[in-house]
Amino acid sequence: MDVLGLLAVLPLFFHRNHPVLQQSKQKLAPPSRSARAGRITTTIRPFQILSPRGMLLPVGDASSAWRGSDGTIYVNHQSLALLGLTVSEVDGTDGVELSAAGIGVVRVEKTSAPGRQWDGMIKLGDVASATKSRVILDAKLPLARLQTSVSAVFAERETIRIASHLPIRPVLVRDRESGKVIIDIPGAAVTNVASPTVPDGATYKNIRVGQYQDNIARVVIESPDVDKFRLIQGENASEWIVSSATAEPLPAAVTVAPRALPSLVVRSAAFPAKPAPFVTPVTRAEALASPHGIDFVIETAKLPWFRPVIVGNQFILDINLDDPNQLLTDLFTKIDNGLLGTSEWSSGMGWGKRLTITLSQPTRFVINVDPNGRLKVSLREQVGDETSLPLAGRTILVDPGHGGNGSTGTKGVDGRLEKQNTLPIALATAARLDSLGANVVITRDNDVDPGLKERPAISNRVDADAFVSIHCNDAVRSSAVNGSLVFYHMDSPLCLDLASRISDRLGNEVSTIKKLGVRSDKTIYKNDGFAVLRLSSSVGVLVEAGFMSNASDAASLANPATQQSIGTAVANGILDFLLANAGRETRYVKGKVSKEVVPNPADANPPLDNPSIQ
Numbered sequence: 001m002d003v004l005g006l007l008a009v010l011p012l013f014f015h016r017n018h019p020v021l022q023q024s025k026q027k028l029a030p031p032s033r034s035a036r037a038g039r040i041t042t043t044i045r046p047f048q049i050l051s052p053r054g055m056l057l058p059v060g061d062a063s064s065a066w067r068g069s070d071g072t073i074y075v076n077h078q079s080l081a082l083l084g085l086t087v088s089e090v091d092g093t094d095g096v097e098l099s100a101a102g103i104g105v106v107r108v109e110k111t112s113a114p115g116r117q118w119d120g121m122i123k124l125g126d127v128a129s130a131t132k133s134r135v136i137l138d139a140k141l142p143l144a145r146l147q148t149s150v151s152a153v154f155a156e157r158e159t160i161r162i163a164s165h166l167p168i169r170p171v172l173v174r175d176r177e178s179g180k181v182i183i184d185i186p187g188a189a190v191t192n193v194a195s196p197t198v199p200d201g202a203t204y205k206n207i208r209v210g211q212y213q214d215n216i217a218r219v220v221i222e223s224p225d226v227d228k229f230r231l232i233q234g235e236n237a238s239e240w241i242v243s244s245a246t247a248e249p250l251p252a253a254v255t256v257a258p259r260a261l262p263s264l265v266v267r268s269a270a271f272p273a274k275p276a277p278f279v280t281p282v283t284r285a286e287a288l289a290s291p292h293g294i295d296f297v298i299e300t301a302k303l304p305w306f307r308p309v310i311v312g313n314q315f316i317l318d319i320n321l322d323d324p325n326q327l328l329t330d331l332f333t334k335i336d337n338g339l340l341g342t343s344e345w346s347s348g349m350g351w352g353k354r355l356t357i358t359l360s361q362p363t364r365f366v367i368n369v370d371p372n373g374r375l376k377v378s379l380r381e382q383v384g385d386e387t388s389l390p391l392a393g394r395t396i397l398v399d400p401g402h403g404g405n406g407s408t409g410t411k412g413v414d415g416r417l418e419k420q421n422t423l424p425i426a427l428a429t430a431a432r433l434d435s436l437g438a439n440v441v442i443t444r445d446n447d448v449d450p451g452l453k454e455r456p457a458i459s460n461r462v463d464a465d466a467f468v469s470i471h472c473n474d475a476v477r478s479s480a481v482n483g484s485l486v487f488y489h490m491d492s493p494l495c496l497d498l499a500s501r502i503s504d505r506l507g508n509e510v511s512t513i514k515k516l517g518v519r520s521d522k523t524i525y526k527n528d529g530f531a532v533l534r535l536s537s538s539v540g541v542l543v544e545a546g547f548m549s550n551a552s553d554a555a556s557l558a559n560p561a562t563q564q565s566i567g568t569a570v571a572n573g574i575l576d577f578l579l580a581n582a583g584r585e586t587r588y589v590k591g592k593v594s595k596e597v598v599p600n601p602a603d604a605n606p607p608l609d610n611p612s613i614q
Contacts, residue, residue, distance in 0.1 A: 004596065051083045051343045052148045052168045052187030057286035065124070065144075073124040073135070073144055077110060080127065083146065084167030084237055093226035097123070100128055102151060102165035102238035105132040132165040134189070136215065142460045143436070149189050150217050155196035155210050158245040160207060162219060164188055167237030169419065174226040175489060181221040181229045183242060186253035188217040205246045220374070241568075247560060282321060283373075285328035293339050296328060300373045303604075307461050308367060308377070310439070313341075313359050331365055332357070339363065339381055365393065366434055368445040369458060376523065382437060389437025394466075394578055396438050397459035397531065400426035401542075402472040404449035410474035412548030414558060418445065418472045421557045425545055426470045428567025436575055466574050467540030472557055473547045483516035484566075487542040489533035490522050497581070499541045502573030506545075510570040512556040513546045539577075543570055 049065050065075045077096050080087050088097040090107065099105040108126045116196045128135050128146060136145040148166035162170065162183065175180045181204075195209045204223040212218035221242065223229065232241050287296035298319070306319040333342040341358035364380035367375060368382070382392060400418040403410035409418025430440045441462050443450045447608070459467045475481035488495035499518040507515030521529035522541065533540050545566050546553035556562040 004426075023487070027402045049185070050061060050143060050145045050427075052146065052166050052185075066121075073284050074111070074121040077108075077121060077122050079080060080122070083131075085131070098127070100131070100166060100238060101236040102163060102167075103131050121229050125335070125459070145187065145190055145215060147187055148211070149191050150185065150193050153193055153196055153207070153219060155199055155207055157199050158243060160196075160221060161234070162217070162240045164238050168240070169237070170231065172229070172231040172239050172242065176226055176491065179222055179224060179226060181223060181226050182240065183219040183231065183240075184212060185217040185219070187215060188369040189215075190217045196444075217284065238271075242348075246553070282328075285331075287328060287331045287376070293381050294332075295376070296318040296332075297376045298328070298375045299375075302373045303371050304375075305368065305461065307464075308365055308441075309441075310363060310365065313361075315357045315359060315363060315365065317357075317377070318352060319355065319375075322353075329355075338350045340378070362392075364437060365432070365439050366430065367441045367462075369441065369443050369445065369450065370446065371448055371450040371454060376522050380434070389434065390579060391436040391438035391575060393460055394438045395441065395464050397434050397441050397443070397462065397464040397467045397536075397538070397540075398426050398430045399443045399450075399455045399459075399467065399469040401469055402449065403444050403447055407449040410472065410548050412472075412554040412557070413479065413551050414548075414554045416548070417555070418474075418548060421472050421545070421548070421563065423447075424560065424563045425567045425570075426559075428564045429468065429470065429570045432568045432571035433574065436571070445503055452531050453535060456534075457539075459536045459538055459540070464536075464538045465578060467533075467538045468502075468570060469540070469542045470570070470575065471542060471544050473544040473549075475547050475549045478575075479549050479551070482547045482553045483514040483517045484510065484546055485544040486518045487521045487524075487530065487533070488518060489540065490520060490529050492539070494539040494581070495533070495541060496520075498539055498574070498577045501576040501580075502541060502543060502570055505569040505573040505576065506543075506566065509572070510556075510562065510565045512559075512562055513553055513566075522526060 011211070032364070037198060065073060067077065077087055080098065085099060086099045087098070090097055094111075095107045095109045097105055097107050108122050108130050111121055111123060121298070124135055124144060124146070130149070131146075132151075133146050133148045136147055138144070144167075148164050148168065150162065150164050152161070152163040154161040154163075154295055164185070166186055166205075168185050170183050170185045170222070175182060190209055190211050193209055195207055198207060203225070204221050206222040208220045210220075211220055221229065223244065225244075229242055229244050230381075232243060233239070263443075282300055284299040285297065285449065287294065298321075300321065304320045306317060308315070308317050310316070326345065329343045329345060332340055341360055343355065343357040346354050346356065357379070359379070363379050364382050366378040366380065368378075369375060382389060382399045386392065398420075401422040402417075404419075405424070407419070409415055409483070425444075426442065430442050430521055433440050440460065441464065443455050443458055455469065456467065475487060483501065484506045486499040486506070488499035496518065503515055503518050506513070521533055524530070528534050530542055533542060545558045548554045548557060
């Protein structure tokens with residue numbers, strides 16, 4: 001069942017008199033001090049490890065990382081491949097050999113973690129020593145960062161080579177205003193590497209190497225022509241080359257090692273800087289078995305902070321609730337559809353609660369957000385392979401623009417409001433992404449306004465691979481202007497790539513609205529672009545599906561068949577982008593904002609009259 005079909009039948013499923021549903025008005029008593037203490041003193045606890053390439057080792061019984069009561073962290077040696085290491089058994093011994101381009105071949109000894117009595121566990125400290133890395137423990141979360149080091153930066157006439165001990169995933173930003181090329185290296189430190197001397201005849205003027213943040217190394221190159229610099233991978237992911245040899249733009253994709261199975265990868269996410277205000281109590285909780293899996297709703301007094309993730313065979317929802325509704329998990333025990341296993345609430349990571357649902361087979365999720373305080377979660381069976389489900393493991397944030405009485409958007413020549421068109425288009429986008437196997441989060445599914453800052457904030461919380469905001473345009477100067485237009489953020493090559501692919505799909509698949517192309521949002525707000533794109537940490541675009549001020553476009557935008565075509569085209573453009581960038585990190589570091597405004601002549605400079613999106 002797709003998202004549109006689900007929305008149509010949910011009112012029936014969630015009727016309070018439905019035989020498989022229960023509505024709870026009770027609060028779960030807080031766990032006793034002794035119970036909480038018992039959890040804390042358990043011999044072992046699941047632990048997550050963030051590698052320099054931005055991946056987290058999985059948590060669970062099959063392939064796991066654990067922290068013992070003495071603080072020692074253990075890792076299943078088979079999981080080390082997610083760090084970019086090659087792992088080889090040594091016959092007749094208790095050791096394994098780890099190899100990577102930056103460290104050569106090193107040997108570490110296997111051991112047994114307390115309570116996990118089987119061979120194959122390795123102390124994380126031993127891995128760090130062998131790979132010339134260091135372990136940084138998070139003060140609040142069950143998380144350890146394995147930080148590699150930059151081993152060398154070589155300056156040649158047309159290239160700068162950056163080498164590290166472990167595979168890395170750098171990000172290049174061109175700052176035209178200051179004439180700098182900035183290369184940030186997450187998960188890396190600079191220790192004994194000096195800034196190299198610029199060789200004679202080089203096309204750049206200066207190179208500086210240093211530590212930008214605690215866990216981000218930075219290389220800065222000064223050049224009069226930053227546009228001709230590009231980032232390419234060397235022979236392996238431990239060596240990267242910044243080249244000025246040609247004027248070619250940054251390639252659309254950088255080849256890196258294939259990513260691990262999506263169900264085994266958890267990426268780092270934005271967590272609250274301080275404990276969020278607790279929301280109590282849960283006012284309503286309902287659940288049902290559905291043809292595709294299981295759906296449940298949690299309603300609270302206001303929208304809580306939440307973070308969903310699928311780790312192995314578990315769906316985990318961290319949410320800042322004080323007292324969760326225990327009858328929700330009691331209801332899960334009454335549903336048997338071959339997918340749902342055990343479920344339980346537990347203490348969260350110092351700021352809320354965690355709902356953990358064990359699943360019997362690979363699963364994806366679709367989450368509809370109501371800013372008034374409702375989360376509707378749909379867990380769906382992941383039946384298929386990489387061909388039929390090419391976006392398995394990816395999370396996409398779909399944002400229907402405007403909503404509610406305070407943000408209606410523009411008014412078309414046919415009298416329709418922008419918010420009436422953006423919602424069905426966005427739901428069609430979500431339905432297509434769902435069919436491709438992606439995890440999908442929708443910022444609103446009814447006539448309500450999440451708020452300008454809340455939309456990208458939700459994207460950051462769920463750690464989306466891509467963010468797309470759906471809008472409709474208005475030409476105040478001429479009703480003749482028509483066509484679809486896709487905005488990307490400032491000078492980001494990743495956002496430009498995504499925008500171009502969506503624009504191409506709109507041009508090919510939507511016959512009643514012509515394609516105008518792509519534009520940077522700095523052509524509208526030259527200093528910082530659109531807020532929804534600026535505040536999102538993921539690659540993102542804003543789609544203007546057509547001009548409501550044009551009679552032809554307005555008629556198409558109000559047509560359900562065209563709305564479906566637009567939504568499908570947007571989703572297909574996201575698919576094209578993620579497949580082309582399968583081995584590349586789609587979160588990006590924003591550089592300084594350029595003051596230069598360079599309109600795209602192909603766009604014919606159609607005006608935008610949506611000041612609320614800034």
